[in-house]
Amino acid sequence: MKKKLIKFYPLIPVFTVYILLFFIGKNVPGMWQLVAMLLFYCALGQAFNIFLGMTGYVDFGYVAFMGVGTYGMALAITRLASIEELGIGIIVAGFALALLMSTLLSLAVGAVALRLRGAYFAIATIGVNEGLRFLIEGARIWNGSEGLIFVSDINNILGRDTADALMTFWADVMVLVIAALAAVVTLYYMRSKIGYALTALREDEDAAKVMGINVTKYKIIAFITSSCFAGLIGAASWALKTPYVFPPEVFEIQYTIEAIIIVLLGGAGTLLGPVAGGLIYGISKYYLAVYVPGFQLLIFAPIIIVIITLFPEGILGMLKNRFQNTGLAHFII
Amino acid sequence: MYKVLTVKDLESGYGSMQVLWKPSLQVKEGTITSLLGPNGVGKSTLLVTVFGSIEPWNGRIYFGDQDVTNLPSHKKVEMGLALAPEGKHLFPKMSVYENLSMGAYRKKALAHKEESLKLVYTLFPRLKERKNQMAGSMSGGEQQMLTIGRALMTKPRLIMLDEPSQGLAPKLVGEVFETIKKMKEEIGLTILLVEQNASASLDAADYVYIMHEGLIKAEGKPEEIKGSPEIREAYLGM
Numbered sequence: 263m264k265k266k267l268i269k270f271y272p273l274i275p276v277f278t279v280y281i282l283l284f285f286i287g288k289n290v291p292g293m294w295q296l297v298a299m300l301l302f303y304c305a306l307g308q309a310f311n312i313f314l315g316m317t318g319y320v321d322f323g324y325v326a327f328m329g330v331g332t333y334g335m336a337l338a339i340t341r342l343a344s345i346e347e348l349g350i351g352i353i354v355a356g357f358a359l360a361l362l363m364s365t366l367l368s369l370a371v372g373a374v375a376l377r378l379r380g381a382y383f384a385i386a387t388i389g390v391n392e393g394l395r396f397l398i399e400g401a402r403i404w405n406g407s408e409g410l411i412f413v414s415d416i417n418n419i420l421g422r423d424t425a426d427a428l429m430t431f432w433a434d435v436m437v438l439v440i441a442a443l444a445a446v447v448t449l450y451y452m453r454s455k456i457g458y459a460l461t462a463l464r465e466d467e468d469a470a471k472v473m474g475i476n477v478t479k480y481k482i483i484a485f486i487t488s489s490c491f492a493g494l495i496g497a498a499s500w501a502l503k504t505p506y507v508f509p510p511e512v513f514e515i516q517y518t519i520e521a522i523i524i525v526l527l528g529g530a531g532t533l534l535g536p537v538a539g540g541l542i543y544g545i546s547k548y549y550l551a552v553y554v555p556g557f558q559l560l561i562f563a564p565i566i567i568v569i570i571t572l573f574p575e576g577i578l579g580m581l582k583n584r585f586q587n588t589g590l591a592h593f594i595i
Numbered sequence: 596m597y598k599v600l601t602v603k604d605l606e607s608g609y610g611s612m613q614v615l616w617k618p619s620l621q622v623k624e625g626t627i628t629s630l631l632g633p634n635g636v637g638k639s640t641l642l643v644t645v646f647g648s649i650e651p652w653n654g655r656i657y658f659g660d661q662d663v664t665n666l667p668s669h670k671k672v673e674m675g676l677a678l679a680p681e682g683k684h685l686f687p688k689m690s691v692y693e694n695l696s697m698g699a700y701r702k703k704a705l706a707h708k709e710e711s712l713k714l715v716y717t718l719f720p721r722l723k724e725r726k727n728q729m730a731g732s733m734s735g736g737e738q739q740m741l742t743i744g745r746a747l748m749t750k751p752r753l754i755m756l757d758e759p760s761q762g763l764a765p766k767l768v769g770e771v772f773e774t775i776k777k778m779k780e781e782i783g784l785t786i787l788l789v790e791q792n793a794s795a796s797l798d799a800a801d802y803v804y805i806m807h808e809g810l811i812k813a814e815g816k817p818e819e820i821k822g823s824p825e826i827r828e829a830y831l832g833m
Contacts, residue, residue, distance in 0.1 A: 455700075462686070462697060469684035471648060474672025474701040474749055 269453055271592045272533050276445045279537050280304070280438055287434075298434040300544040302499050305441035306517070307524035307536030307543075309491030312448055313484050314522065315531035316457070318464035321485075322518055323371070323387035324492060326394050327364045328500065329512035331493025334360030335501035336410040343415040352419055353428075357497055364493025365486060367394075372485040376478065379467070388515070395513035409508035416505050433502035440498060444491045448533050451484075452595065460484055464531070527569060529576025533595050538577045542569075597624040598659075599753045599785045600645070600676075605654035607644040614640045616809035617654060622753060627779050627786045629800035629817075631793055632830060637809040638789045639681055642755050646678045647671055658753075673701055677751030679742045681758045681789075687731025691722055694730050694741055698748025707750050714782065715744040718774055736767040740774070747778075754778070755787045760795065768792060772799050793831040797821060805830045 280301070287297030310324055335356035342352050375386045399407040416425045451457045459480040462470040470477050500512060520543065528539025546565060550558035573580040578594065585591050600622040608614040614637045622628045630638050644651050647668035656664045658674055666674075686694055695715060699708040716723035719740040725733060730741055739759055746754055756775065760768040772795050778784045790796040797803060797817045805813040805826060813826045820826055827833050 458697070458700065462700075465686050465688075466684050468648065468680060469686065471668045472646075472672075472678050472680055472684065472746065473698050474669045474704070476667065476669040478667075 268592055270449070272595045273445060273449060275534055275593050276537055277442065279541070280442055284435075284438060294431070294434070296544075296548050298437070298503075299548060300541055301434055301437045301441060302495070303520070303524055303544040304537050304540035305437050305444065305491075305495050305499070306521045307528060307540040308441050308444040308448065309488055309495060310521040311488075311525050311528075311530065311532075311536045312444065312451065312491065313488035314525050315529075315535070316448075316451065316460040316464065317481055317484050318530075319376075319481070319485075320384045320522065321387045321488075322384050322515070323390035324489075324521055325515060325517040326371075326391040326513060327367060327489040327492035328496030328517065329391075329394070329509075330363045330367050331360035331496030332500040332507050332512045333404060333410075334363040334493060335497035336412055336505075336507045337404065339412045339415050339419075339501075339505075340410055343412070343419060346419065348419065350420065350424075353502070356501065357494060360493045360497035360501075361490055364489050364496075368486045368489035369482075372482045372489075376481045376485060391513050391515060391518070395509045398509045407509055409506060411506040413505045429503055429505065433498050436498040436502070437495060440491060440494045445533060445537075447487060447491075451487075452533065456480060456483060461531070523566060527566065527576060529578030529582075532576065532578040532582070534581075535576050535578035542577070596626075598622065598657075599624050600787065601655075601657040602641070602645060603655045603657075605641065605644060605656065606652040607640065607649055608652070609640075609649070613652075614809055615644065615654075618804075618806060618809065618811045619654075620804050620811060620814070622785060622787050623802070624785050625779065625783055626801040627775065627788055627799055629788045629790060629796040629803045630806055631790055631796060631803055632806035633791060633832070636806050638806055639757055641806070642678060642757050642787070642789055643680075646676065646755065669701070672749050672751075673703060675750070675752035677746040677749045677754045679746040679754065679756045679759065681761065683738050683742050685730045685738055685741055685745070687729065689730055690727050691730055691733070691741055692726040694745055695722070695726075695748050698745035699750075701749065704748060704750045708748070711748045711750055715747050718747070718777060718782075719744055736763050736770070739763060739767075739771060743774075747784075751784070753785045753787065755789070757789050758791065759788070760790065760792045768795055772796070775799055793833055 283297050283300060287294040313319065313321060338356035338359045339352055342348055342355060371390050375383055378386055398404060404410060420428065459475045462473065462475055463477045463480060467477055496512065501507060524539035524543050525536055527542060529535030546562055547558065550561055554561060581594050585594055598621050602618065602620050604617040604619055605615050606613065606617055618641060632638055643649050645656055647666060651664055655662060658676060663671055695712060699705045699711060721737055722740055722744055725737065730738065743756065743759060759771050763771065775786060775788065776799055779786055788796055788800065797820060800817050803815060803817055803820050804811050807830055812830060
């Protein structure tokens, strides 16, 4: 029994952080905005880690899946707004559509791009993000560059009070739930055959093939899982918090870069790493913007360089080495 | 005798550069078949094409009676084809035991893991001594043994060895070839051996193919190859 439970120990620190964040945000006045941002970055890191961390492939077009997820939610709300009896069910439909659209996109992208390796894969994926944005703008899909604005739709369906609560509070709680789900899936993968296959192919793809691992299959599994979570984050954090969507905002490559930084900072391929990375990145970004507005990137860059130089395997890599033979080792992976 | 592997008029290469120009060969069950030739003639390309790491452009590959030309690598491993690749490709930060365990990744191989492990440890007692050592910290010869050992963990019928003597001290080369012979004689494995070391592999092999510029230039029993001054001089430099 104990042995069975020990498998889940690593989730304890992750969930503790999320629960603490939630209570700090809820009870300390004025903190919710910061907490929401931290939750967003933790969720982003946790989701991206499933692909970047576990396979070692860098997807520079990752934000495209968040963008598509945002569109999924936006489309569900704008198209189904006339069905009044749907009520809160419209949000469920939105998530379902976000999930469907990010899955389809990741299948299409994965089937082509995952045939490439290393830098070639990274370059191909940059194209996905930009290409999609220009396609939506140029072909005037989903209202093109004018975007979708659905504040009034949400207000009509849910009523103004519920809609306000959704946008200012519940959307962030949903991000928290998504982050927690991503953590559970990450641990499940790590502890199953999928995790071994992914680790093997990350360390040496040719060796993985020699052992009879279907590398394409596992790369695609990780890619789709990770992309689905990105879609959900987009739907919750972008579409529901700010009820409009414009192509240049949701296909902004900056978010991909932030996701990469968070994963590498915290420790790629670890469970707790994205949380640590998300917290450090989010808090630094927030306070640097408050105290040295305009200079935050200039100051942040050397901080990242220092951390990466001191801990090449991320914060978690350092912690893992330090607590290797102690009782804490069960909690830190 | 039963043919484990048949390669017919195989063509492949990288990008637009063709490397294999229709070589054909056969590997008979329970034998060591050696593919000899200098650097850059396509020996390794032939192995990775057979294994499925790169796609064949033309020609056919049969495993037993089955056409496996376009089968992906993991299916071939399942059928009993193993490759010990050139340049080792080990997991340096994992222990010897863990590397070997990874070899038994497929379900079929996992069922025979203990048995295969025993076999590998008998063939390479050194690996047993070092089972908890990190693979990356071992000597070149030991890493080569581990590469072969890991391939054996997939429980193959045919194992393809890509330059197992590469970069080894002369004394170790002898040891590696002894083990290869043992694999055939004591376990009854079928082996396709790619080598530059002509004299050692001529001694070990039952049948030899000489490869040059992407095709097979000569073939025969080792005695025939040794007995032909033209072949030796033109392709083997000995």
